[in-house]
Amino acid sequence: MLKGIRRRTIGSYAFLFLVFIALSFLKSLGIVDMLTVLLGSFWATVVMAWLTNRRLITPVEQITLVAQEMAGGILDTEIRVKGEEELDDLAWSINYMARELRKNLFVITEERNRARAILNSMADGVIALDKYGRVILINPVVEGIFKIKEEEWAGNQLIKVIRNHELEEHFIRALNSMQPVLNNELQVLTPEPRLFRVHISPLKGSHEERMGVVGLLTDVTERRKLERMRSEFVANVSHELRTPLTSINGFVETLLDGAIEDPTLAKNFLEIINAEGKRLANLIDDLLKLSRLEDRRTKLNKQPVDLAEVINNTVKMFEARATDKNIELTTALPQEMLPVPGDQGFLSQVLVNLVDNAIKYTLPGGKVGIEVTYSQEEVTVAVSDTGIGIPPESLPRVFERFYRVDKARSRDMGGTGLGLSISKHIIEAHGGKIRAESDQEGSTFSFTLPLHD
Structure with missing residues (x-):
């Protein structure tokens, strides 16, 4: 192509030279004068310059301009020139290259968007480092967990992004050895303590060259918490079942050994066995009820519930007990109470559990109050009391199964240790929330219910 352009350029200069020689020869013969020679040479030069500009310089400028735009990332413009055949070939080649680049760029963009969508939709955190240990990728899960933005992590060392030396050591070890670091669990402040299982794999190039590492962070905090709760639940169930059974077996053996011959002693033992049997039956009933609530097997019979009726019935149920303990049981209800969609039987059970606990843990001369407030939705x-209160460290766990603040005292007062857990599941099944607050002046257990389904 360049040879053709070079030949045409040399030909143009040769043509001008021949024109000048021809005019000079005519002048030597006296046919033309010097002015005609100069004018002829000038116009021949002008014509050749115009032809060169039209057929060579302008197309080259257009090709150069479009090539610069392509270098800047604009690949939609195509070169349309009418020049020398070689320049037409060059323009076609550049246009073809631009089309191929557009195709490749589209494929790369699609792959990048697909990879980004996968990373964004992952429930686990992903961190990637280059071969120098600098962060090159963090997915939104990690950004959300550690409250960081892209401008804060891009190109920085991992320790500056997530200030945890143990996590950094795992990544550096994988980077230096280019071997996977698997299933390491470590605790990270986020700012609350959370437990992560870390799986780090090396990134290798086509020739096994070191390119970096990528780590997968799986949050196992809730899983470990559930495992702990399950373990505690099994231990607590075993203990709660064994206590009445041990008592029953002990008294039965005593009766069989001859105590049955003493009517007074036998009656006393049988009353204890009867009480322990009822306690055991209540415990099993509560366990079954809790199991159904947790498995969503219990269907709510939702109807408009008159909370005033539920509260008044509960107060009547506990008036005698409150009077015996010299506890003032009061209510504060709005003059107009809107009906609430719910299962009246279950809601009555929640209120009975809360009032029962309040009276149990309130000392004689104290107060227990029930208050109802409405908002727009x-x-x-x-249910508030002036009782013994709950330590701050125990508040988050009072709704756990079998959790007791004072185990010995709670067991002496009766109950299965499942009432608050059952209440929590009932309220949540109604789409509401239940919470506990406590200080030195007593405790308040409250629950909210939506006014509309």
Whole structure:
């Protein structure tokens, strides 16, 4: 192509030279004068310059301009020139290259978007480092967990992004050895303590060259918490079942050994066996009820519930007990109470559990109050007492199964240790929330229910 352009350029200069020689020869013969020679040479030069500009310089400028745009990332413009055949070939080649680049760029963009969509939809955190240990990728899960933005992690060392030396050591070890670091669990402040299982794999190039590492962070905090709760639940169930059974077996053996011959002693033992049997039956009933609630097997019979009726019935149920303990049991209800969609039987059980606990743990001369407040979308029922209170460290766990703040005292007062857990599941099944607050002046258990399904 360049040879053709070079030949045409040399030909143009040769043509001008021949024109000048021809005019000079005519002048030597006296046919033309010097002015005609100069004018002829000038116009021949002008014509050749115009032809060169039209057929060579302008197309080259257009090709150069479009090539610069392509270098800047604009691949949609195509070269359309009418020049020398070689320049037409060059323009076609550049246009073909631009089309191929567009295709490749589209494929690369699709792959990048697909990879980004996969990373964004992952439930686990992903961190990638280059071969120098600098962060090159963090997915939104990690950004959300550690409250960081892209401008804070891009190109920085991992320790500056996530200030955990143990995590950094795992990544550096995988980077230096280019061997996987698998299933390591470590605790990270996020800012709350959370437990992660870390799986780190090396990134290798086509010739086994070191390119970096990528780590997968799986949050196992809730899983470990559930495992702990399950273990505690099994231990607590075993203990709660064994206690009444041990008592029953002991008294039965005593009766069989001859105590049955003493009517007074036998009656006393049988009353204890009867009480322990009822306690055991209540425990099993509560366990079954809790199991059904957790498995969503219990269907709510939702109807408009009159909370005033539920509260008044509960107060009547506990008036005698409150009077015996010299506890003032009061209510604070709005004059107009809207009906609440729910299962009246279950909601009555929640209120009975809360009032029962309040009276149990309130000393003689104290107060227990039930208050109802309405907002635009929900109703709140609060049961407050002036009892012994709950330590701050125990508040987050009071709704766990079998959790007791004072185990010995709670067991002496009766109950299965499942009432609050059952209440929590009932309220959540109604789409509401239950919470506990406590200080030195007593405790308040309250639950909210939506006014509309």
